[in-house]
Amino acid sequence: MISSISKSPLYPIANCRSIAFFGASNNFSRMGTGILRAILSGDFEGPIYPIHPKEKTVLNLTAYEDIEDIPEIVDMVFIVLPTKIVVETLEACGKKGIRHAVIVSAGFNEVGGKGVEMQKELQEVAKKYNIRFTGPNCIGVINSHAKLNGTIFPYEGKTGFIGMASQSGSFITQMINYLNNRFGQNFSTAFSLGNEANVDIVDCIEYLGACPNTKVIGLYIESIRRGQEFIKIAREVSKTKPIIAFYAGGSETGKRACLSHTGSLSGPDRLYDGVFRQSGIIRARSIEELFDFCYAIGSSPLPESNRVIIQTHSGGPGAAAADACERSGLELPSLSPETLEKLAPFIPHTGNANNPIDITFTKSQSDFFKDIPTALLEEKEADGILVYFLTPPAMLRSALMTMGVSEDELEATAKEIVDQHSKLVASLAEKYQKPIIGFSFLTRDDHSIKCLQDRGIPVLLSPERAARAYGAMVEYKRLREKIIQSGE
């Protein structure tokens, strides 16, 4: 393990203070131009030096004909050039004294033939000049805390806590909007790795493990090249930081003619199941799960046990959550007499105080957001709650109108009320330090969900997804304890 984050080869890439850029022009259809535009739209604060053989300016920045001509030795260089001139370009950067690069250009190992040779040449040049680089065949790097968006799509400037390393080229770029629209989240730092000719996913885990802005690490994996190191580093990092991986399985490289049962029974998918579990990594079965798990686990304290209470005021979502809990290895204990007594005033005769707690209808909204969850969080038989959040705006508005709130004040009053609710829930999360995982069929365009999420209460998009995320938290806790116990 690295002794400090600044020792990582990725540190100068993710925290660069100056950039030289090959492959951007004033032609908007070029990928290089797109990436440079994204960097500029992200308000990157350091100097950027485009290198261009003909243009005097590129996207209003002074352009330089040759890397030799730029006035400083930059922290990092982007190379988005035709394959055949990438090696010589990296060499020129090396001569200039530049030691870090993101090589976006494709056409190397992934195409075979001459590309394989060129990738070797790239590695040799890097070795000669002590250069560390990501790619080739990758789409850049994001550090939302350093206003660096070195990818192809611009995004709204928001910071996040999910650290990501991806072996799929533009995947990280596409997921920024997804995270923002569903959860109001973003990557803290994200690396696209491409062919991993120099820096690989193990380096990323090590970096993200040490990154103070990263609460949870997400991995998109196609194949692991340094197997033993992967396990070693992931075991170390997962003692303090959760790692969630999505493996796009089925790589045939692991298979070969085997004579034993063991050989015929093994395949990369099963092996990766074992590798992840051994490494303390939670395996997500879909991309949705990958980010659900990252989001929930990064937002919440870990549950002490697998015993959870479901709070709902609708039978269907509650039953669906209960069903999914069982499949995710969670238990739904019955409530103790003390808790039942506390709940009695709040649950109408139409409701149900068995777990799931189905309130059906609350006389006062604050019951649902304060008194009831308080009683459930104090319950000794369980260690966390899953809550169905539903405050339909139309219902709230009509209630307010009945109460005599005027048309002009309606919108502001409704917003104020849902904001108060989210404050109540957030203060309970703070006070009890137990998981409160929400679920709803409403999304962030509804103010109530936005408020909850922005106050740090994870709200997932269905009962099943919330239950699975809760199950992943329990599983992470168990894996972490196992690794700490084995000590090494």
Added chain:
Amino acid sequence: MNLIKTAIAKGQTALSEFQSKQVLGSAGIPVTQEILVSSADEAIKAAEKIGYPVALKACSWELMHKSEAGCIELGLADQESVQEAYNRICEKIQTPLEGVLVQEMLKGQREVVVGLNRDPQFGACVMLGFGGVMTEVINDTVFRVAPFDKVEALDMINELKTSPMLGTFRGQESADLDAICHTLTAIGQLGMENESIAEIDINPLIISPDGNIKAADALIILERSE
């Protein structure tokens, strides 16, 4: 390991069951009590030493999947059956034999498979699965990359869907989990320390009603030298 070196020098691409079990036994993995014989008289003597009933198995590194070749005789309860079985094996099998194995018959209906193979990225990988003739049908297997410790081995056991059968099960004692853990970690060690071992199969590892475990059959495949 000398036994492996000698086998490779002789051009073997696998170890016989007898040799495989010697390798496993030296790593502290419990194996069946067995004696290699080369005549019917020796077989009877061996059977008496081990105690009836016994099993007879044709033993050669070239016989990798014995049940299919029809060279196993099970549940032999007296001298006469041992003699007859010995003769049947010698008639049936054309492959040159190292000898015939006289082996104790294990009691126990619970069977697991333990194995080792090599992955190009991860190296030696250890497998644990539901064992016996239904192995491929039940298809319940878990993997770890060597080296790993007892804590990890125990997690492997818990990961099996069929792991409840290793606890107290239908009037039988819980399996000796310590011994299973040791078997798993030791297989991993064998893989780490012997580059010339390509694959290992222990199928089945039988769990007796009192919970003890023993390898009933074993196969070590050697790395084909280029």
